Amino acid sequence: MNNSKKNQKPDLQSSRRTFCKNTALFTAGMMLPAMEMGAMANVFNDKTLKIAVVGCGGRGTGAANQALKADENVELVAMADAFEDRLNGSLQSLQKEFEGTKKVNVKEKNKFVGFDAYKKAIDQADVVILATPPGFRPYHFEYAINAGKHVFMEKPVATDVPGIRKVLEMAKVAKANKLNVVVGLQRHYQNNYIAMEEKINQNAIGKIISGQVYWNSGGVWVNPRRAGQSEMEYQMRNWYYFNWLCGDHILEQHIHNIDVANWFIGEYPVSAQGMGGRLVRTGSEHGEIFDHHFVEFKYPGGAVISSQCRHQPGTWSKVGEDFQGTKGSVHMNDAGAASITDIEGNNIFEYRNRRDPNPYQVEHDKLFASIRNKEVISDAENGAKSTMTAIMGRMATYSGQIINWDEALKSDKVLMPEEVTWESTPPTVPGKDGLYPIPTPGKTEII
Secondary structure, three states: OOOOOOOOOOOOOOOHHHHHHHHHHHHOOOOOOHHHHHHHOOOOOOOOEEEEEEOOOHHHHHHHHHHHHHOOOEEEEEEEEOOHHHHHHHHHHHHHHOOOOOOEOOOHHHEEEOOOHHHHHHOOOOEEEEOOOHHHHHHHHHHHHHOOOEEEEOOOOOOOHHHHHHHHHHHHHHHHOOOOEEEOOHHHHOHHHHHHHHHHHOOOOOOEEEEEEEEEEOOOOOOOOOOOOOHHHHHHHOHHHOOOOOOOHHHHOOHHHHHHHHHHHOOOOOEEEEEEEOOOOOOHHHOOOOOEEEEEEEOOOOOEEEEEEEEOOOOOOEEEEEEEEOOEEEEEEOOOEEEEEEOOOOEEEEEEOOOOOOHHHHHHHHHHHHHHOOOOOEOHHHHHHHHHHHHHHHHHHHHOOOEEHHHHOOOOOOOOOOOOOOOOOOOOOOOOOOOOOOOOOOOOOOO
């Protein structure tokens, strides 16, 4: 992997009007039920669209499932993963789900294993699903776009700033070549969020001046180290806990809530400052990432957003967003509810519809409908900038410094190795005590 070091500086002073115009295509029509969108899909042609999935873990398998349900005339033809057992498990799951159909058609020769497997799988397809650990995403995206493929890629889209610049560069290429790119920030495809964004655009709460976004939970899975396992295999099996692969949970999970702040405000932040650390998850099994982050993001128009995420069992949990405007407040719930209160706290709007389509499915429905209708969805730029926002938050908590967007976007600090093989030594390794080095505010250099 050759990491680009071009210091590209995209325009960060987008107005709400420009921001909303850029996102209008993938929000337009989103309130339609999934069945109606599916019926739209074959308006112009019935060509069988071939799908490849790169990254066969739970999210890759889920995305492949949703892609196969999004259009009547699609088939999965190729799969790639670093691990053969994971690929085979994913394939068996999909074969069972679509038993009796011709939608899963992965021949033995099109099952590719290893770090270079993505190229071989991508070459077989019209539409590519990218769902490996995020550190690989910029390079897989670059290859897919240069190969002329439509793409669904999971968030976040990178773990370091050079990766962000690569994705921004390829986003322009994708748009120029009329390639569809959907990023798995599925709240953009979720009806309660779309309804609330419309209310904000109608000035229902006035100008947003502050907000709080949360992903506080007990944490995620751990795969125990096995006897004889190399350090590279161990980290690949536990990618969530290593920054070169995951980017920390402020990036991998909390990006959803941070992205909503960017979306509703209509801007990307100019600076961030915060704090974080490890208080509960302190063992070697939790690698090098923090178990809590708290960040203040300041936006060009004056809004200040407080961002918090936590992986600490037994603590208060919340996943959602609240925003305060000059005329009222917004309250978002990931389960599907949304409401607005006026400046005195009176409830003036409530969205509650338990029959809404699954946004994870809707994003694939929209992707394939757009391909069929010869339209273009361009999520990659926003995906990159919201990923950059979360990276800036990580920079702030790791360093204890104020991080400015323009300076951060120039960073040449590369987390991903130049080349990854099973024989490679990972960028971070445990010390003699078995523990991995942990970022230290006031000492750690992050730019």
